[in-house]
Amino acid sequence: MEHSLELERISKAFGKTGVLSDIDLAVEPGEFLSLVGPSGCGKSTLLRIISGLERQDSGQVRIAGRPVDVLSPRARNIAMVFQNYALYPHMSAAENIALPLMVDRLSLLERLPLIRHLSPRRKRIEAAISGEIGKVAEALQIEPLLARKPGQLSGGQRQRVALARAMVRQPSLFLMDEPLSNLDAQLRVHMRDELTDLHRRLGATFIYVTHDQIEAMTMSTRIAMLDGGRLAQIGSPADLYERPASLTVARFIGSPAINILPARLDPQGHVMLGALPTGLVASEGLAGPVSLGLRPEHIRLHAACERAMPMATLRRSEHHGADRLLHLDLTENRQTGLIVRVPQDETGQFQPGETYGIGFAPEKAHLFGPSGLRMATRTLPARIGAAA
Amino acid sequence: MTTLALAPAIDRVPRRARPVRELLAGTLFVVPATMLLLAIILAPLLCLLILSVTDYEIGAMQIRWLGLANFEKALSDPVFRRAMGNTLLYVALVLPGGVFIGLLVALLVHGRTRSRAFYEVAYFLPVTATLIAMAAVWQFLLHPKLGPVNGLLKAAGFPEMAFISEPSLLIPTLAAIGLWNLIGFNMILFLAGLTAIPRDLYDAAEIDGAGGPIDRFLTVTWPQLAPTTMFVAVTTSITAFKVFDTVAVLTRGRDGSEVLLYAIYLEGFQYFKIGYSAALTVIFLAFMLAFSVFQAFQLDRKVHY
Amino acid sequence: MKAVRFPLPAGRLLRFAGAHAVLLVGAAFMLLPFLWMLLTAIRAPDEILTGGLNPIPRSFHAVENFSAAMQQAPLLRFMVNGVIICSGILIIQLLVAIPAAYALAKLRFPGRGLLFAAVIGGLCIPIQVPALPIYLALAEFGLLDSYFAMMVPFFLSVFAIFLFRQTFRGFPDEILQAARVDGLGEFEILWRIVVPSALPAIAAFSIFSIVAHWNDLYWPMIVIQRMDYAPPPLGMLFFANSETGASYGVLMAGATIITAPLVIVFLLARRRFVQGITMTGIK
Numbered sequence: 001m002e003h004s005l006e007l008e009r010i011s012k013a014f015g016k017t018g019v020l021s022d023i024d025l026a027v028e029p030g031e032f033l034s035l036v037g038p039s040g041c042g043k044s045t046l047l048r049i050i051s052g053l054e055r056q057d058s059g060q061v062r063i064a065g066r067p068v069d070v071l072s073p074r075a076r077n078i079a080m081v082f083q084n085y086a087l088y089p090h091m092s093a094a095e096n097i098a099l100p101l102m103v104d105r106l107s108l109l110e111r112l113p114l115i116r117h118l119s120p121r122r123k124r125i126e127a128a129i130s131g132e133i134g135k136v137a138e139a140l141q142i143e144p145l146l147a148r149k150p151g152q153l154s155g156g157q158r159q160r161v162a163l164a165r166a167m168v169r170q171p172s173l174f175l176m177d178e179p180l181s182n183l184d185a186q187l188r189v190h191m192r193d194e195l196t197d198l199h200r201r202l203g204a205t206f207i208y209v210t211h212d213q214i215e216a217m218t219m220s221t222r223i224a225m226l227d228g229g230r231l232a233q234i235g236s237p238a239d240l241y242e243r244p245a246s247l248t249v250a251r252f253i254g255s256p257a258i259n260i261l262p263a264r265l266d267p268q269g270h271v272m273l274g275a276l277p278t279g280l281v282a283s284e285g286l287a288g289p290v291s292l293g294l295r296p297e298h299i300r301l302h303a304a305c306e307r308a309m310p311m312a313t314l315r316r317s318e319h320h321g322a323d324r325l326l327h328l329d330l331t332e333n334r335q336t337g338l339i340v341r342v343p344q345d346e347t348g349q350f351q352p353g354e355t356y357g358i359g360f361a362p363e364k365a366h367l368f369g370p371s372g373l374r375m376a377t378r379t380l381p382a383r384i385g386a387a388a
Numbered sequence: 389m390t391t392l393a394l395a396p397a398i399d400r401v402p403r404r405a406r407p408v409r410e411l412l413a414g415t416l417f418v419v420p421a422t423m424l425l426l427a428i429i430l431a432p433l434l435c436l437l438i439l440s441v442t443d444y445e446i447g448a449m450q451i452r453w454l455g456l457a458n459f460e461k462a463l464s465d466p467v468f469r470r471a472m473g474n475t476l477l478y479v480a481l482v483l484p485g486g487v488f489i490g491l492l493v494a495l496l497v498h499g500r501t502r503s504r505a506f507y508e509v510a511y512f513l514p515v516t517a518t519l520i521a522m523a524a525v526w527q528f529l530l531h532p533k534l535g536p537v538n539g540l541l542k543a544a545g546f547p548e549m550a551f552i553s554e555p556s557l558l559i560p561t562l563a564a565i566g567l568w569n570l571i572g573f574n575m576i577l578f579l580a581g582l583t584a585i586p587r588d589l590y591d592a593a594e595i596d597g598a599g600g601p602i603d604r605f606l607t608v609t610w611p612q613l614a615p616t617t618m619f620v621a622v623t624t625s626i627t628a629f630k631v632f633d634t635v636a637v638l639t640r641g642r643d644g645s646e647v648l649l650y651a652i653y654l655e656g657f658q659y660f661k662i663g664y665s666a667a668l669t670v671i672f673l674a675f676m677l678a679f680s681v682f683q684a685f686q687l688d689r690k691v692h693y
Numbered sequence: 694m695k696a697v698r699f700p701l702p703a704g705r706l707l708r709f710a711g712a713h714a715v716l717l718v719g720a721a722f723m724l725l726p727f728l729w730m731l732l733t734a735i736r737a738p739d740e741i742l743t744g745g746l747n748p749i750p751r752s753f754h755a756v757e758n759f760s761a762a763m764q765q766a767p768l769l770r771f772m773v774n775g776v777i778i779c780s781g782i783l784i785i786q787l788l789v790a791i792p793a794a795y796a797l798a799k800l801r802f803p804g805r806g807l808l809f810a811a812v813i814g815g816l817c818i819p820i821q822v823p824a825l826p827i828y829l830a831l832a833e834f835g836l837l838d839s840y841f842a843m844m845v846p847f848f849l850s851v852f853a854i855f856l857f858r859q860t861f862r863g864f865p866d867e868i869l870q871a872a873r874v875d876g877l878g879e880f881e882i883l884w885r886i887v888v889p890s891a892l893p894a895i896a897a898f899s900i901f902s903i904v905a906h907w908n909d910l911y912w913p914m915i916v917i918q919r920m921d922y923a924p925p926p927l928g929m930l931f932f933a934n935s936e937t938g939a940s941y942g943v944l945m946a947g948a949t950i951i952t953a954p955l956v957i958v959f960l961l962a963r964r965r966f967v968q969g970i971t972m973t974g975i976k
Contacts, residue, residue: 048591051595052594053591053594053595072594072599073594073595073597073599074594074595074596074597074599078595079595080591080592080595082588082591082592083588084586084588086586086588086589086591086592087592088589088592088593088607088608088611089611089612090611090612090614091611099596099598099607100595100596100597103596103597103598103603104597108600108602108603111603111606112602112606113606165592165596407801409879410800410801410802410879411800411801411802411803413796413800413802413878413879413880414796414800414801414802414805415796415802415803416792417792417793417795417796417800417879417883418792418793418796418797418802418804418808420788420789420792420793421789421790421792421793421808421849421854422793422808424789424848424849425808425811425812425815425849425851428823428827428845428846428848428849429811429815429818429823429849429851430811431826432822432823432825432826432827432830433818433822433823433826435825435826435829436822436823436825436826439825439826446829446832489719492715493716493719496712496715496716497716499712500712500716503713503716505963506720507716507720508963508967509959509960509963510720510723510724511719511720511723512959512967513723513724513727513956513959514723514726515904516904516955516956516958516959516966517727517952517955517956518907518908518925518926518929518951518952518955519908519910519926520908520910520925520926520927520929520930520951521925521926521929521947521948521951521952522726522730522948522952524929524933524944524945524948525726525727525729525730525945525948526726528729528733528941528944528945529725529726529729531941534741534742534941536729568722568723568726571723572723576967576971577971579971580971601708626819630819630821632910632911633910633911633926636910636914636930637930637933649821649911652821653911653914653915656824656825656828657828657914657915662825662829665825666825669821669822669824669825672821672822673818673822676817676818676819676822677817
């Protein structure tokens with residue numbers, strides 16, 4: 001089966017600033033692929049290149065196996081939902097939704113003011129179009145809103161109208177540029193749900209740009225993370241969370257953010273936290289500074305420690321519903337804060353001001369080299385600092 | 389008991405402190421403006437209305453009330469009727485020309501990048517120029533014997549045109565100079581309007597297949613510019629109604645170029661028929677107010693989006 | 694995989710050329726009077742009379758034409774008059790309008806609604822309407838033929854009040870409250886806090902006001918008979934009449950001198966100028 005979308009070595013620069021370099025990407029039909037990354041990483045530019053609103057400097061875009069580089073957005077059979085919805089303010093919701101179909105089925109003359117009344121087939125086509133609008137509106141439950149103008153709609157309603165305008169042409173590829181970022185927090189969660197649901201019902205391919213890693217994690221089948229115009233990692237949400245390919249990915253995915261501790265490789269490849277071995281061994285790489293990544297839920301605090309462990313002092317404890325987040329300062333290195341996630345019922349034993357030992361399972365730790373890339377590791381049988 | 393009696397007083401002091409201060413400052417701040425408003429606008433307006441129903445002339449011994457006789461006289465006076473007709477013709481030429489040429493130039497200039505500054509300067513220069521001096525230049529440009537315009541016409545084999553002496557050509561000539569003077573202003577207003585159109589809408593139009601120049605214009609540009617267009621139309625028509633400078637220099641209001649303001653000027657300040665001139669001014673004001681009301685009405689209709 | 698590069702499409706090139714063609718023809722029409730004014734101002738009289746379309750003057754006569762223009766009419770005097778009138782009008786307009794606009798925007802006092810309604814109404818009344826009664830009053834008090842007569846109808850700019858009120862309304866109330874808590878009087882709040890934040894609007898209005906009154910002909914024509922009070926446009930009118938077209942070279946030299954100041958200011962401060970006109974035009 002051919003790919004729904006393929007990008008081959010896409011590069012783009014604005015003037016002298018490179019925005020994207022050598023992006024390769026293949027998306028299967030029916031996927032929900034999120035493009036994530038910090039602002040300025042090039043994700044919106046990439047989406048605009050896929051849509052045809054922007055031309056790449058080099059490389060090729062293929063949609064359903066067909067190169068589309070010379071095609072206009074209209075000929076690419078895609079639809080796009082914009083961050084501010086970009087609804088035409090002087091048209092009613094129904095007119096907004098109808099526009100792509102009108103352009104598609106009526107000639108330019110048949111759309112011009114006054115002259116259009118001369119066309120004998122216009123009435124018939126418009127009737128067919130309004131039937132289709134009705135169906136889309138029903139699917140999105142916006143039928144009562146069709147006569148209103150965008151100015152009379154709430155943010156969530158505008159969002160749905162923008163979706164309807166995208167859906168009505170039945171494109172194979174939906175492009176979405178941070179469509180939820182203008183909604184308030186509660187509505188955003190709700191729309192996340194609706195979008196996932198819509199994706200499942202339509203079976204179409206979604207390319208979804210967001211800077212919000214939670215959106216990407218909760219909705220996507222796969223995530224492509226861009227960093228500085230390059231593809232940092234692509235994989236399922238679990239891949240990115242459990243095996244981040246670089247420090248940037250590790251820091252971007254997950255909330256609260258991953259803890260990054262400065263560590264060292266000794267000449268034998270053992271990962272050392274200060275003077276203490278961690279039980280983690282790098283498969284390759286030179287002796288020198290490295291970074292150790294630990295998710296907050298993978299750290300165990302020990303009150304009484306018989307073995308040598310890195311120590312940290314509890315500064316503050318935050319209530320987060322089912323969990324509690326503990327903020328600690330490393331004794332060895334006071335600049336490095338540490339966040340530990342603990343289930344609510346285990347928190348009673350931890351008191352601010354007390355010092356605790358830091359333990360973790362080495363196989364849950366992530367090791368990053370000086371360049372920020374992930375390093376392959378193995379664990380020693382004798383575990384140091386791990387919970388019994 | 390004492391505490392109860394004191395409570396309202398304590399309550400009242402902070403609540404009143406600010407309004408008193410505000411009231412004083414506010415009143416003080418608007419005194420000069422209010423006095424000038426009365427002296428320069430309201431009182432003269434009242435005087436004007438009163439004068440317009442009298443036969444007052446400077447130096448006259450007595451004033452008679454004429455009722456609406458001045459207005460009747462004005463509306464039946466062939467010279468003033470010509471002035472009204474000429475002014476309306478002038479507006480009819482300058483209004484659509486000023487709006488559509490201004491829009492066309494703005495649309496073309498908006499797409500330029502490196503040459504934009506040059507075109508902005510070129511088209512805006514006439515706005516800053518003193519019209520009265522430039523009218524003298526136009527007079528020379530259009531001179532039947534010495535001017536380059538007729539020189540060009542003759543070189544191209546056309547007969548020479550008496551732009552500023554042939555009565556039927558006067559208003560079109562004045563309108564052309566009026567357009568020359570205000571197109572740059574309208575262009576700048578339209579450019580500001582164009583800059584304010586969100587890029588997203590053009591992107592959406594392109595995605596929806598309405599990416600061609602005509603579709604873009606009809607789907608996004610024209611509807612988005614509607615408020616600007618309305619504003620430009622109203623300012624242009626008011627400027628056109630006030631045509632005076634070019635008439636004063638080029639034709640001195642002679643046959644074929646009578647316009648409202650020049651008629652008012654002649655009757656009031658040259659012949660000193662104050663009462664009659666006041667009536668003409670009231671008619672002129674009625675035209676302006678009609679347009680202002682029209683503007684308010686139109687703007688009101690645009691508010692809904 | 695070899696890189697794909699995209700040339701400029703032919704359609705785009707055609708549109709580019711078409712736009713420039715239209716714009717250049719238009720620009721020529723806009724600039725022709727300026728060009729011809731300058732060329733004629735440096736031509737010899739006989740060459741002007743024999744006419745022709747030759748744009749390049751055969752003999753250079755600039756010094757003679759400009760000095761003749763300066764001798765025939767006190768052009769410098771007109772300019773000085775223009776500066777006096779424009780600055781006088783502007784200063785009083787600002788002094789009157791700024792406090793009033795602030796009061797209308799931020800203070801509560803009796804009659805506020807009425808005053809604002811009067812301001813809005815005043816926007817619809819051009820100077821030509823109250824001209825007659827004001828003229829009669831000035832004549833009555835023997836004030837015609839003076840700078841005061843030329844300036845007085847413009848001391849109040851309802852437009853300035855309206856524009857500044859809109860600007861001041863956007864000023865955050867919290868800052869005003871904070872200043873009041875800090876013990877500043879309303880007058881100090883206005884001049885020390887509100888006015889500096891509204892400088893762009895004030896600059897915009899100033900440009901608008903100067904352009905309008907430097908170029909105004911109607912009112913000076915009514916109240917000024919003596920040439921030594923004439924502002925540039927009226928001076929130009931005297932000048933043009935006195936010449937009766939015999940020497941167009943001198944007339945054009947005079948027109949050049951009269952037109953030059955605003956054009957130069959515009960060319961020097963183009964961005965500000967355009968911004969000012971736009972801001973006052975749109976609001």
